[in-house]
Amino acid sequence: MSDVVSFEPQCPLPHTQHNSIQLGHGSGGKLTHQLIQDVFYPYFSNPYLSQVHDGALFQIGNEQLVFTTDSYVVRPLFFPGGDIGKLSVFGTVNDLAMGGAKPLYLSCGFILEEGFSIETLSRIVQSMQLAAQSVGVQLVTGDTKVVERGKGDGLYLNTSGIGVCEHRFAICPQSIRTRDQIILSGDIGRHGMAVMAMREGLEFENPLESDCAELWSPVRLLLQAGIEIHCLRDLTRGGLATALVELAETSGNSIEIEEVKIPIESAVQGACEMLGLDPHYVANEGRFIAFVPEQDAERAVAILRQHPCTKDSQIIGRVLEENKQEVVIVNTLGCERLLDRLPGDQLPRIC
């Protein structure tokens, strides 16, 4: 096969603003978007990637499957409300759930740094197993690599997942329709600020705890009730704002949301102000937005409020008639401002 792959750079140089990787390329914001557009899409373009969704949706035999992957480089490995193991299971489970798929099987790939504590590894493995058990998925295949001291940071993890769709909906950005209502499943910003507070040694009266949780259970409730879900998106890197911007672009619609409807805990708000961050862009690991038709919206909210993880669900906005692909946030005074991707990185290595 050696004649297939040339070692000469026959590819045109990518048109990027930077020649080398910046921390911001991992932020989920503008730089990440640009890297994907400039470096990955020219080669990897196919109908599955064009879905621009958390996972790929395809059919094998009569089964509609979702397949997804995520690497986890969060620092520190343990944080209030979770750890890299729990995060790596729920993160991938959530990407499957966002495709409307029942999570079935996970893989895990460990990249260990020489000198990493085996006791710590064991605690993380236990945490993965507890998380997997709680949501009924199985860790069925794995891989372990070791790199020299100073070439890693203790542990990096990858999990990939397979799920199966047991409904008739195509839950993806392309299904978003004018007048769809947008439901937010709870308060925002807790995961990012819990990790940052720990990293920066900040202390609060009410300590911040990550929202890290599995989202399949609440999504299943909606599906079981026959709610016609158009699209789901979990609010990880880049937070609520980036998710909305991406979905406006991919679906070709404009979106309007009301600032006052978005719950933010006072400790999160305080920590954000202290660090100069906008909570709308802060990562969550147990929050999502759902796009549902007008007639289903109130019922969907009522169903979600029955589940502890989504008890604070509410409608925060809607899809507009215009197709300017803009996201408008309206404050209590009725003033509008546009949301866009952040240019750089607010919070490196948050997941």
Place this chain on the structure above:
Amino acid sequence: MSDVVSFEPQCPLPHTQHNSIQLGHGSGGKLTHQLIQDVFYPYFSNPYLSQVHDGALFQIGNEQLVFTTDSYVVRPLFFPGGDIGKLSVFGTVNDLAMGGAKPLYLSCGFILEEGFSIETLSRIVQSMQLAAQSVGVQLVTGDTKVVERGKGDGLYLNTSGIGVCEHRFAICPQSIRTRDQIILSGDIGRHGMAVMAMREGLEFENPLESDCAELWSPVRLLLQAGIEIHCLRDLTRGGLATALVELAETSGNSIEIEEVKIPIESAVQGACEMLGLDPHYVANEGRFIAFVPEQDAERAVAILRQHPCTKDSQIIGRVLEENKQEVVIVNTLGCERLLDRLPGDQLPRIC
């Protein structure tokens, strides 16, 4: 969910020889085996992992699927005959092929170090796409993370893959039977020695080139011809010897192989002697062994010899009546010695 995962080490301390990760834990030899047994299996044990195979085999609907994952940390990123991109596609394709599955879809997870060249990344992405195209798989979902300078080594890659079985065989270690013949698909040790030679700056008259290649095409030929394949295993980390030891243990059989039947290029032999390595333990990325019933063996060899990648296939041994789970290698003088896993690491970061 925070009550599910405890942060106290309630798990018993793992009974390992070491308290911290050694390079040898990534070798594929005894330490890797021990780490998996002591740290992963106590938590992750399930019928799929108990298959102890390159991938997990399960059914969804009417489809028999194989799912596998591998992380790639090879150093250097480019080597004669391949690069981390090609390796990451063919490596995972090969793990699917070893389960007898037609490779369909791959995921890829990039862990980039701040400062990594975007031009180099682009070349690697192109190489992945060319490799994927050559074997007819699609890269359908991905993820990009960035870590700070000094917390990585340019690029680490994970690929996971899904394939579908279109035959009636259960190709796995448990299907190995007494008197099965063992076919080796070509010469051994080239990948490991090509990478090592480059890393150590060794020069040879005939430069060593990795055997990095996809193995689905030759496996498909066997399946199309109706060969009753019992088991397949690619000879990656730990090489031919470790693969045989693992399969003897998992299947509960003893194995005998003839040293003289194992092709080793003189340059590989020379490099191994220079570095004090045993070529039977050196990694390959385009070689496999097949276990087939006696009556199919000659025909299987003839079929494999029709494919350029497996043109030097031959029968190197057989499964014995005894169930001592030993691997015996017989030299030209008829002297026997036992093969075992290597205790530590011959070649770190070879894949």
